Amino acid sequence: MAQTTDPSIPFAPNPATDRDRDFAAIALPLLPNIKRFALSLTRNEADADDIVQETFLRAYRYWGTFAAGTDCRRWLVTVCRNAFNDLVQRQAKSVAVEDDELESLATARAHNAAVAAGLGDMYSRLDLGPAIQKAIAQLDPNFRDVVVLSDVEGFSYEQIAEMLGVPLGTVRSRLFRARRQLQESLMVYALDAGFGRPQSVQRPSSMEKQT
Protein backbone atom coordinates (compact mmCIF):
# COMPACT_ATOMS: atom_id res chain seq x y z
CA MET A 1 0.00 0.00 0.00
CA ALA A 2 1.42 3.38 -0.97
CA GLN A 3 1.62 5.90 1.87
CA THR A 4 -0.24 9.14 1.24
CA THR A 5 1.73 12.35 0.85
CA ASP A 6 -1.36 14.55 0.70
CA PRO A 7 -0.57 17.44 3.12
CA SER A 8 -4.30 17.96 3.68
CA ILE A 9 -4.37 14.62 5.50
CA PRO A 10 -1.55 15.09 8.00
CA PHE A 11 -2.55 12.26 10.26
CA ALA A 12 -3.32 9.56 7.75
CA PRO A 13 -2.85 6.19 9.47
CA ASN A 14 0.21 4.16 8.68
CA PRO A 15 -0.41 0.92 6.90
CA ALA A 16 -0.98 -2.00 9.23
CA THR A 17 2.05 -4.13 9.84
CA ASP A 18 2.22 -7.75 10.91
CA ARG A 19 2.98 -6.43 14.37
CA ASP A 20 -0.17 -4.33 14.40
CA ARG A 21 -2.27 -7.18 13.06
CA ASP A 22 -0.97 -9.54 15.73
CA PHE A 23 -1.54 -6.95 18.44
CA ALA A 24 -5.10 -6.36 17.21
CA ALA A 25 -5.83 -10.05 17.02
CA ILE A 26 -4.19 -11.22 20.24
CA ALA A 27 -4.01 -8.33 22.71
CA LEU A 28 -6.96 -6.06 21.97
CA PRO A 29 -9.64 -8.74 22.45
CA LEU A 30 -8.45 -9.03 26.04
CA LEU A 31 -9.40 -5.42 26.79
CA PRO A 32 -12.52 -6.38 28.80
CA ASN A 33 -10.49 -8.83 30.89
CA ILE A 34 -7.90 -6.17 31.62
CA LYS A 35 -10.60 -3.62 32.42
CA ARG A 36 -12.10 -6.01 34.96
CA PHE A 37 -8.68 -6.57 36.52
CA ALA A 38 -7.89 -2.83 36.55
CA LEU A 39 -11.22 -2.13 38.22
CA SER A 40 -10.41 -4.66 40.93
CA LEU A 41 -7.22 -2.71 41.63
CA THR A 42 -8.54 0.85 41.51
CA ARG A 43 -12.21 0.36 42.52
CA ASN A 44 -12.71 3.51 40.55
CA GLU A 45 -13.99 3.61 36.98
CA ALA A 46 -11.98 6.63 35.82
CA ASP A 47 -8.68 5.40 37.24
CA ALA A 48 -9.36 1.93 35.85
CA ASP A 49 -9.85 3.36 32.38
CA ASP A 50 -6.57 5.29 32.68
CA ILE A 51 -4.80 2.13 33.75
CA VAL A 52 -6.26 0.13 30.87
CA GLN A 53 -5.16 2.77 28.38
CA GLU A 54 -1.67 2.85 29.85
CA THR A 55 -1.54 -0.95 29.86
CA PHE A 56 -2.32 -1.22 26.16
CA LEU A 57 0.05 1.62 25.28
CA ARG A 58 2.87 -0.14 27.09
CA ALA A 59 1.88 -3.50 25.66
CA TYR A 60 1.99 -2.05 22.17
CA ARG A 61 5.37 -0.40 22.72
CA TYR A 62 6.85 -3.60 24.10
CA TRP A 63 4.94 -6.00 21.88
CA GLY A 64 8.25 -7.24 20.61
CA THR A 65 9.02 -8.67 24.05
CA PHE A 66 5.81 -10.71 24.16
CA ALA A 67 6.64 -14.28 23.32
CA ALA A 68 4.21 -15.44 20.65
CA GLY A 69 2.23 -18.47 21.66
CA THR A 70 2.42 -17.74 25.40
CA ASP A 71 -0.47 -16.54 27.56
CA CYS A 72 -1.11 -12.96 26.50
CA ARG A 73 -3.71 -12.37 29.21
CA ARG A 74 -1.16 -13.21 31.88
CA TRP A 75 1.37 -10.89 30.24
CA LEU A 76 -1.13 -8.04 30.05
CA VAL A 77 -2.15 -8.52 33.68
CA THR A 78 1.49 -8.07 34.67
CA VAL A 79 1.76 -4.92 32.56
CA CYS A 80 -1.50 -3.66 34.10
CA ARG A 81 -0.28 -4.37 37.63
CA ASN A 82 2.90 -2.38 36.95
CA ALA A 83 0.92 0.51 35.47
CA PHE A 84 -1.27 0.54 38.57
CA ASN A 85 1.76 0.55 40.88
CA ASP A 86 3.21 3.50 38.97
CA LEU A 87 -0.07 5.40 39.26
CA VAL A 88 -0.23 4.82 43.02
CA GLN A 89 3.33 6.08 43.42
CA ARG A 90 2.62 9.14 41.30
CA GLN A 91 -0.51 9.96 43.28
CA ALA A 92 1.26 9.50 46.62
CA LYS A 93 4.04 11.82 45.49
CA SER A 94 1.55 14.39 44.26
CA VAL A 95 -0.34 14.37 47.59
CA ALA A 96 2.95 14.75 49.48
CA VAL A 97 3.99 17.74 47.39
CA GLU A 98 0.58 19.34 47.94
CA ASP A 99 0.88 18.79 51.71
CA ASP A 100 4.34 20.35 51.78
CA GLU A 101 3.08 23.36 49.87
CA LEU A 102 0.16 23.76 52.27
CA GLU A 103 2.61 23.82 55.17
CA SER A 104 4.43 26.69 53.45
CA LEU A 105 1.13 28.51 53.02
CA ALA A 106 0.36 27.91 56.71
CA THR A 107 3.51 29.83 57.59
CA ALA A 108 2.28 32.83 55.61
CA ARG A 109 -1.04 32.60 57.44
CA ALA A 110 0.80 32.39 60.76
CA HIS A 111 2.63 35.56 59.77
CA ASN A 112 -0.62 37.31 58.89
CA ALA A 113 -2.08 36.32 62.25
CA ALA A 114 1.04 37.49 64.06
CA VAL A 115 0.94 40.86 62.29
CA ALA A 116 -2.77 41.25 63.12
CA ALA A 117 -1.99 40.54 66.77
CA GLY A 118 0.85 43.05 66.84
CA LEU A 119 3.42 40.24 66.86
CA GLY A 120 4.89 40.56 63.38
CA ASP A 121 8.31 41.16 64.91
CA MET A 122 7.91 38.62 67.73
CA TYR A 123 11.07 36.69 66.86
CA SER A 124 13.31 39.74 67.01
CA ARG A 125 11.50 41.58 69.80
CA LEU A 126 10.84 38.82 72.34
CA ASP A 127 13.15 36.44 74.13
CA LEU A 128 11.51 33.23 73.03
CA GLY A 129 14.40 30.89 73.88
CA PRO A 130 12.80 29.08 76.83
CA ALA A 131 9.43 28.93 75.05
CA ILE A 132 11.07 27.45 71.95
CA GLN A 133 12.88 24.82 74.00
CA LYS A 134 9.65 23.90 75.74
CA ALA A 135 7.73 23.77 72.44
CA ILE A 136 10.37 21.52 70.87
CA ALA A 137 10.25 19.21 73.88
CA GLN A 138 6.48 18.90 73.50
CA LEU A 139 6.61 17.86 69.83
CA ASP A 140 5.85 14.31 68.77
CA PRO A 141 9.23 12.49 68.94
CA ASN A 142 9.24 11.84 65.17
CA PHE A 143 8.78 15.54 64.47
CA ARG A 144 11.18 16.60 67.21
CA ASP A 145 14.00 14.44 65.82
CA VAL A 146 13.70 15.98 62.39
CA VAL A 147 13.40 19.61 63.45
CA VAL A 148 16.33 19.33 65.88
CA LEU A 149 18.54 17.60 63.31
CA SER A 150 17.64 20.17 60.64
CA ASP A 151 17.10 23.49 62.34
CA VAL A 152 19.34 23.11 65.39
CA GLU A 153 22.09 20.77 64.20
CA GLY A 154 22.05 21.94 60.58
CA PHE A 155 21.92 18.58 58.80
CA SER A 156 20.54 18.39 55.26
CA TYR A 157 17.32 16.59 54.33
CA GLU A 158 19.41 13.86 52.71
CA GLN A 159 21.62 13.37 55.76
CA ILE A 160 18.58 13.20 58.06
CA ALA A 161 16.85 10.68 55.81
CA GLU A 162 19.91 8.46 55.99
CA MET A 163 20.37 8.90 59.75
CA LEU A 164 16.74 8.12 60.57
CA GLY A 165 16.25 5.53 57.83
CA VAL A 166 13.15 7.24 56.42
CA PRO A 167 12.40 8.51 52.89
CA LEU A 168 13.37 12.06 51.93
CA GLY A 169 9.70 13.02 51.50
CA THR A 170 9.00 11.93 55.06
CA VAL A 171 11.81 14.13 56.37
CA ARG A 172 10.41 17.10 54.46
CA SER A 173 6.81 16.64 55.56
CA ARG A 174 7.74 16.02 59.22
CA LEU A 175 10.03 19.04 59.21
CA PHE A 176 7.45 21.40 57.74
CA ARG A 177 4.73 20.15 60.09
CA ALA A 178 7.05 20.46 63.07
CA ARG A 179 7.85 24.05 62.12
CA ARG A 180 4.16 24.88 61.83
CA GLN A 181 3.42 23.35 65.24
CA LEU A 182 6.30 25.27 66.77
CA GLN A 183 5.09 28.53 65.25
CA GLU A 184 1.60 27.93 66.61
CA SER A 185 2.95 27.12 70.08
CA LEU A 186 5.07 30.27 70.11
CA MET A 187 2.14 32.39 69.01
CA VAL A 188 0.04 30.98 71.85
CA TYR A 189 2.89 31.65 74.27
CA ALA A 190 3.30 35.25 73.10
CA LEU A 191 -0.42 35.93 73.36
CA ASP A 192 -0.74 34.28 76.78
CA ALA A 193 2.25 36.27 78.01
CA GLY A 194 0.44 39.46 77.02
CA PHE A 195 2.77 40.55 74.24
CA GLY A 196 0.03 40.86 71.62
CA ARG A 197 -2.47 43.65 71.02
CA PRO A 198 -5.41 42.67 73.24
CA GLN A 199 -8.10 44.06 70.96
CA SER A 200 -6.91 42.14 67.92
CA VAL A 201 -5.87 38.84 69.39
CA GLN A 202 -6.33 35.91 67.06
CA ARG A 203 -5.53 32.45 68.34
CA PRO A 204 -3.65 30.02 66.10
CA SER A 205 -6.74 27.83 65.95
CA SER A 206 -8.36 30.52 63.80
CA MET A 207 -5.35 30.87 61.50
CA GLU A 208 -6.50 28.13 59.15
CA LYS A 209 -9.57 30.15 58.21
CA GLN A 210 -7.60 33.16 57.11
CA THR A 211 -6.56 33.76 53.55
Next chain:
Amino acid sequence: MTVDTRRSECEEIVRRLWPYIDGKLPESDRERVTRHLEECVACLSHFDFAKAFLEAVHEACPAEKEDEVLRARVLAALADEGFAG
Protein backbone atom coordinates in the same frame (compact mmCIF):
# COMPACT_ATOMS: atom_id res chain seq x y z
CA MET B 1 -1.01 42.32 35.76
CA THR B 2 -4.49 42.01 37.31
CA VAL B 3 -5.14 41.67 41.01
CA ASP B 4 -6.25 38.05 40.51
CA THR B 5 -3.16 36.92 38.63
CA ARG B 6 -1.01 38.81 41.10
CA ARG B 7 -2.61 36.95 44.01
CA SER B 8 -2.22 33.67 42.22
CA GLU B 9 1.46 34.30 41.55
CA CYS B 10 1.95 35.28 45.21
CA GLU B 11 0.32 32.04 46.32
CA GLU B 12 2.52 30.05 43.97
CA ILE B 13 5.56 31.74 45.45
CA VAL B 14 4.51 31.27 49.07
CA ARG B 15 3.84 27.57 48.40
CA ARG B 16 7.58 27.28 47.80
CA LEU B 17 8.58 29.07 51.00
CA TRP B 18 10.19 26.27 52.99
CA PRO B 19 11.96 24.52 50.11
CA TYR B 20 13.28 27.93 48.98
CA ILE B 21 14.58 28.87 52.40
CA ASP B 22 16.11 25.42 52.81
CA GLY B 23 17.84 25.76 49.44
CA LYS B 24 15.99 22.77 47.98
CA LEU B 25 14.19 24.30 45.01
CA PRO B 26 15.25 23.45 41.47
CA GLU B 27 17.26 26.30 39.90
CA SER B 28 14.48 27.56 37.62
CA ASP B 29 11.98 27.66 40.50
CA ARG B 30 14.53 29.32 42.73
CA GLU B 31 15.13 32.11 40.24
CA ARG B 32 11.39 32.66 39.87
CA VAL B 33 10.96 33.03 43.63
CA THR B 34 14.00 35.33 43.93
CA ARG B 35 12.71 37.60 41.16
CA HIS B 36 9.26 37.74 42.76
CA LEU B 37 10.66 38.59 46.19
CA GLU B 38 12.66 41.45 44.71
CA GLU B 39 9.45 43.18 43.77
CA CYS B 40 6.80 41.91 46.20
CA VAL B 41 7.10 43.31 49.71
CA ALA B 42 4.16 41.28 51.02
CA CYS B 43 5.68 37.94 50.04
CA LEU B 44 9.12 39.03 51.18
CA SER B 45 7.71 39.76 54.63
CA HIS B 46 6.40 36.16 54.87
CA PHE B 47 9.82 34.80 53.96
CA ASP B 48 11.57 37.13 56.42
CA PHE B 49 9.18 36.03 59.16
CA ALA B 50 9.97 32.38 58.43
CA LYS B 51 13.72 33.06 58.44
CA ALA B 52 13.44 34.95 61.75
CA PHE B 53 11.60 31.94 63.16
CA LEU B 54 14.39 29.58 62.07
CA GLU B 55 17.05 31.88 63.52
CA ALA B 56 15.16 32.02 66.81
CA VAL B 57 14.95 28.20 66.92
CA HIS B 58 18.65 27.88 66.19
CA GLU B 59 19.62 30.43 68.83
CA ALA B 60 17.28 28.91 71.42
CA CYS B 61 19.29 25.71 71.42
CA PRO B 62 22.96 26.68 71.84
CA ALA B 63 25.63 24.03 71.78
CA GLU B 64 26.27 22.49 75.18
CA LYS B 65 29.15 24.05 77.07
CA GLU B 66 32.28 21.99 77.57
CA ASP B 67 31.53 19.70 80.52
CA GLU B 68 34.79 18.68 82.16
CA VAL B 69 33.11 16.39 84.67
CA LEU B 70 31.37 14.46 81.95
CA ARG B 71 34.51 14.40 79.84
CA ALA B 72 36.47 12.92 82.73
CA ARG B 73 33.76 10.32 83.33
CA VAL B 74 33.76 9.24 79.74
CA LEU B 75 37.54 9.10 79.58
CA ALA B 76 37.58 6.99 82.75
CA ALA B 77 35.09 4.56 81.27
CA LEU B 78 37.14 4.41 78.09
CA ALA B 79 40.30 3.77 80.09
CA ASP B 80 38.62 0.76 81.67
CA GLU B 81 38.15 -0.54 78.16
CA GLY B 82 41.85 -0.11 77.43
CA PHE B 83 41.70 3.37 75.90
CA ALA B 84 45.06 5.08 76.34
CA GLY B 85 44.63 8.21 74.23
